[in-house]
Amino acid sequence: MRRPPATRRAERRERWEGAFDPTRLALTGVLLSAVLLFQPTLYGRTAILAAAAAAAWASGRRLSPLMTVVVMAGIVAANLLVPIGRRLATIGPLVVTETALLAGLEKAVTFEALMFISKACLGPALTLPGRFGAFFGDALRGYDRILEHKGSVKLDGFMRRIDEILISVYDGFQSGGDRADTGYRGRPTSLRRGDPALAVVALAAAASLLIR
């Protein structure tokens, strides 16, 4: 019997998170985003979009193809509202023009490609550097503790329940204190099995910019 989609997605998430070092993965994401923004052609950006979508799926993130299509259509439609360029078609009161259409497509593709890159390359395991990172870690810890009470939140008596949760969690909440689980972040961590693939992807992406 096939496992339900949510379980398969969770398994993909675990495999993905286990395969890469979070910091290196995030840095690869930054590099890919930069490559995307410097990519001049629409075809190139669309190729990056496809690859990023595949990566985001493989990472086990929750995705909604419907939302992606709706958002992209919305961006294109918004850009078509101001007609610029050669007239291609007239749909009712809307005139579809070439330059506006291409601009809209480029913005839509870039928008979603960035989203997919982000989704694939970021995760809660990411530890940000410095005091800000420690602050963020504290916030995440508090978030985890508050989340444990999530089931008790109902629409009825909403405010009071939130208040009760706040009281019970805040008392035990320490900031900067329990570092037992974080460990020293300065030393480079050991190589994970997916990390070499990251390097290959990064190099390929950088090289693609040179091919024109």
Next chain:
Amino acid sequence: MSSTRSYARPALPDGGRRLAAFLAALAFFLSTVEYMLPRPVPFMRLGLANLPLLLAVDLLPFGSYIALALVKVVGMSVLTGSLFSYVALFSLAGTLASALVMRGLRALAGPRSLSYVGLCVAGAVSSNLAQVALARVFVFGDSARFMAPAFVGLGLASGLALGAFTQAFASKSAWLAGILATPSAAEASAGGSE
């Protein structure tokens, strides 16, 4: 003696770090909760995650307040996996604009003349204006101006709703009352209590 101008925030032992981190955690939680609530229109968000920031206007010193705003934005972006995207950029601009406007307004007027309702509306409208401006540059082009009135209207509506909710919450919250039981800096140095 409280004038409407000088306004005393509670004196927090660690400069507000613990409270700020906790408020950030609350923001993450509230945004998760908000997804559970029914949404009539996809773009219409109550913005519950802004409630902690709104409370922080009167609770945290400026440094921790801005840190809270930043952690809220960055944290949400990392958790939803959108840190490198335009969405995060818009969020950042909107939240910063809102945070600065709210703090600035509070510096001008105390709680007797300006409640969370006014703060929230001002914050929501300035946040949305900042986002429309960026959307015009990065995503929508000139046609973004067609969305400007709608965004301002949405900001007004959601600001009123969230502001009223926060006002009600603040007046009833036992948790908040506990935090405020800390004597304010002015009162502490004057040797009085409460």
Next chain:
Amino acid sequence: MPLIRRAGARGGRGGVKVRWLDALIVALSAALFVCLAVSVYGGPPSSVLVITSGGDEWIYQLSQDRVIEVPGLIGVSIVGIHDGEAHIDDSPCANRTCVASQPIRRPGEWAACLPNGVFIRIEGEDIQDEFDAFVR
């Protein structure tokens, strides 16, 4: 904290007290909304430049300066948009009357390079116009 204590003193719930700055901010936001709505949705659509050559049509906003190359029967005409005016800046025709003609800016005005088969016209709503519709 005055805000909390006062509400608490009234017994918790408290009435809805309208503070003056709250009302001012809400009023200003509503006014902003109305102004934006009127200026964005209320006005007539801005004028556009329509270029026709052969079977193709190009549309451009007069509000943005631009230089457009239009392929025609005998070559490429250059149409320029500057400061809300459109003009045929260059053309491969012999007598170049099109280049010498005045720039066009109001709806209904037009210019053309007949040898090259390039026509430019302004479409839109002119407040002074009697006719409020334009045929596309």
